[in-house]
Amino acid sequence: MNKLLITGATTMLTLTGVAHAQSSVTLYGLIDAGITYTNNQITPTGGGHSNWELTSGAVQYSRWGLRGAEDLGGGLKAIFTLESGFNVNNGQYTSSNRIFNRQAYVGLSSRQYGQLTLGRQTDGMVDFVGPLSLTGTEYGGTHFAHPYDVDNLNDSFQINNSAKYLSPDFAGFKFGALYGFSNQAGGFANNRAYSFGMSYIWGPLNFGAGFLQLNNSGQFNTNGAVTDTTGSSLQGVAGSSAVPLGALASRQQTWGAGVNYAFGPAVAGFVYTQTNLTQLFQTGFSTHFQNFEGNLRYALTPAVGLSAAYTYSRAGGNAGSGAPHWNQVSAMADYSFSRRTDIYIQGVWQGVSASSNSLLGVAWINGVAAPSSTSNQVEATVGLRHRF
Template sequence: MKLKTKSMLVLLAATGVVAAPLHAFAQNTVTLYGAIDEGLQYTSNVKGKSNIQTTSGQDSGDRWGLKGVEDLGGGLKTIFQIENGFNLNSGNLNNGGRIFGRQAYIGLQSDSFGTLTFGRQYDPLVDMLGPLTANGNWAGSLLSHVYDNDNTDNSIRVSNAVKFVSNKYAGFTLEGMYAFSNAAGAFANNRLYGFAGQYVNGAVTVAGAYLQVNGNATTNAGGAVSAADTDFLAERNQIFGGGINYALTSAATVGFVYTHTNLTNTTGSEYFGNLANAANSLHFNNFEVNAKYQFTPSFYGGLMYTYTMAKYDSNAGQARPHWGNFGGMVDYNLTKRTDVYMQVAYQRASHTPDFAAPLGQAVLVGTDAPSSSMNQTAVLVSFRHLF
């Protein structure tokens, strides 16, 4: 829903939210938008027992936001976006309880060069490589890679960030980001930097990305990444990868994505808890194939499979866990803004030695806790409205 700023401010002023001069903002255009996604989910094994529960925002995180633009003339515009994430079932704020925890930035957009923004933002890997995966495009959290170790499901949210996205030239778009630690005398303690590129030519889309986080929130809570914004507690998190999508026809698309994650001095994760023995190094290699078919303008289906190999090294020993993730989704649009969908996901983990526990337990992203075994299955039926 689009509202001229003057109209919006009149409405807000009438409710006591805003009491500012209207004429100063008359040239702005502001868009109010959001998503509400609510479903029922069955999980086969959560700490040894099956579970049926209501679940919020599995495919499209529940949100509302405002984004705006003002034309400054000469091909230059001011832009901003603030976006709130919440849990529909509880009404609680997501993203560590932040009011605008999903995004909050301001910047300048140039018709000649690109867009420069400042604030809390999505990183280049999420923007350009994520859309080539199933979970980063037409599916959601349940179809993510193991622990979302490569951030293609956008687990890492970045504060204190400066980002530049180029305009598209001959099919190429480039993006770079640097997020500050904001710590005096500790410039590299909890900073993030990354870059990505994407090429689009007809039926083919190719992308590559690199992302690195130095330090973590346990030593600098005000840095680029907080404890609520990341999957792993590690001294360093390094991710890189590439992928390709190819449109076989106007209705059928297939894709392949490879990513590598390299973690240093890892003590645990929000998904599996604390490691029995901290990992001096923990590596993940993810190989995903996916396919989507648009049966009709209002109905599509998709499948994905990801094989993940890990290398765990600690003072207690070495282990080589691996996982297989399979997922599928069908979606039917009741209207342009309202749809119903169903997702099925299955994960099988490998056996690991006791010193590498709990890496031998299955745990799908989007479930409450790990399985007590090497297998976990989830089935979700959800109702979604976009505005």
């Protein structure tokens, strides 16, 4: 009898182990904290003053999340991701009205047919072009973003109500598409989004391209595709949360492409993006942004990494001959104590040239609390990152 009970218990434990082996849930996250100096920020009393501040996410937004998968057999899996951004300075969510403000989706994944997911997700510019820019990676991040992060390469906003498809790898070629619903009766196009992109890897060459369109997000349908954000693309314009610049226009179209080439311990890259904004700030003012980024990263040793980028940006449209253009130089050095923990030092200089009446002609490094009172701004950060 005792042998029977022991055998039964062993069988149950074995079956339980098999069940757990077929499904998994992973807790993961990243904490990025630093001290940032900015030479010039506008203050409520006027003028500009330097600022020393404790910052969260100077390179990568601090976040935690849950990622899970269940093997359904035949190469098919059920998958989910729930990811929340937070401010390590005070422990608050980066978005005040949602728990999982970065990503929240569920779907099916197949080795043969690709992946289909539903929920709050990233767009094609983030997925396919962002990894080729320093702003979309661990080698530069938040402060390296193009002006206002208007092309969203630094993942300042995500798409609600979205259905997304990612293809399997076809000998180095991948593609994807996303549609974000407005979720509004009688307003199908009122705050909807759609996006697509592709990438191709061939030896040391990595190429990617993407497209994103936001329709009528400026109508502020709060249940629509684009609402509040996890980044800082334009703080303080529409409340306490950061909002993408395109959410203040009747339409945003963004497209871009990039290429990386690896040689030895170095990777060189070039990225071009263009964003067209129609009726910005609900006026007749329309403009377009172009960004040209050249970047380089170099593994000096297995523990020491160096990276740098130069970005030239310009705005056009009916802003006229005085439309602003920006020059931005960014650099970073990183030392890894381990695969999970590293320290870094980085700096960014941004200069802008524009007419005195330009709406957007200010120097404002992404992630810095306030724009400059002059045509130049400099920031420097010393920080610590830990991944778990």
